[in-house]
Amino acid sequence: MKHVLISGASVAGPAPAYWLHHHGMRATIVERAAAVRPGGPSHPMDYAFATFSTANFLNLDYSGLSHVAGDRSVNVFASKHNTEARVMFMFPAQDVPRNRDAQQHAVRTAFAQVGWRAQDLLAAMPSATDFYFDELGQITMPTWSTGRVALVGDAGYCASPMSGRGTSQALLGRTCWRANCPHKTLTSRPSRSTKPHYATT
Ligand SMILES: Cc1cc2nc3c(=O)[nH]c(=O)nc-3n(C[C@H](O)[C@H](O)[C@H](O)COP(=O)(O)OP(=O)(O)OC[C@H]3O[C@@H](n4cnc5c(N)ncnc54)[C@H](O)[C@@H]3O)c2cc1C
Incomplete structure (x- = not known):
């Protein structure tokens, strides 16, 4: 059984964990915050x-x-x-x-x-x-994935506070990631179906 490690238990972390489990895989989520965190972005x-x-x-x-x-x-x-x-x-x-x-x-x-x-x-x-x-x-990433590691949610494509919808994008990213990620491999790449959504948001 495939076993996937997910870092972050906010929005973009639990969403793929749910669907990985749904499709017969194991997911372990690690979260560094001991409780709901008051902090925000970094750069x-x-x-x-x-x-x-x-x-x-x-x-x-x-x-x-x-x-x-x-x-x-x-x-x-x-x-x-x-x-x-x-x-x-x-x-x-x-x-x-x-x-x-x-x-x-x-x-x-x-x-x-x-x-x-x-x-x-x-x-x-x-x-x-x-x-x-x-x-x-803001941190601009040259790519959202490398090898078997993929970024979803704010870590990969954070929305502007003026546009909103960051939570939706975090959930949608999980969907597009899965659509572009055959179950035989967990390698991910920027999604053709996701990018237009982020561009308009
Ligand atoms: C003030 C404010 C208002 C907002 N309002 C809206 C809104 O109205 N609608 C909307 O859709 N979106 C809104 N957003 C945006 C939304 O909150 C984010 O887009 C969403 O939380 C992204 O989810 P995420 O899981 O990708 O990232 P985050 O929510 O940032 O979660 C990342 C998690 O990873 C954990 N983590 C980080 N590093 C590590 C590590 N090394 N090991 C383990 N865990 C780690 C963090 O502690 C955190 O729990 C708002 C954001 C802010 C700040």
């Missing part, structure tokens, strides 16, 4: 983003709005069937702070001169219970 791009939920006071109807002010942007989308709004501020930043008060101060400073509804949305930030802040990172 700095000198950009940061902050996101949180608030009331849908802009009355967005399954829609979103973006306001671009030079090199920074304010984005707000209806969420949870229009009962809430999801806010995202993106801005240039280096050496991002690691505590919440300093992070919110950095966001306020970056958007202090921005008009539109930025100040209303900033006012909602301190009371948000799901405030999340991180720096943006």
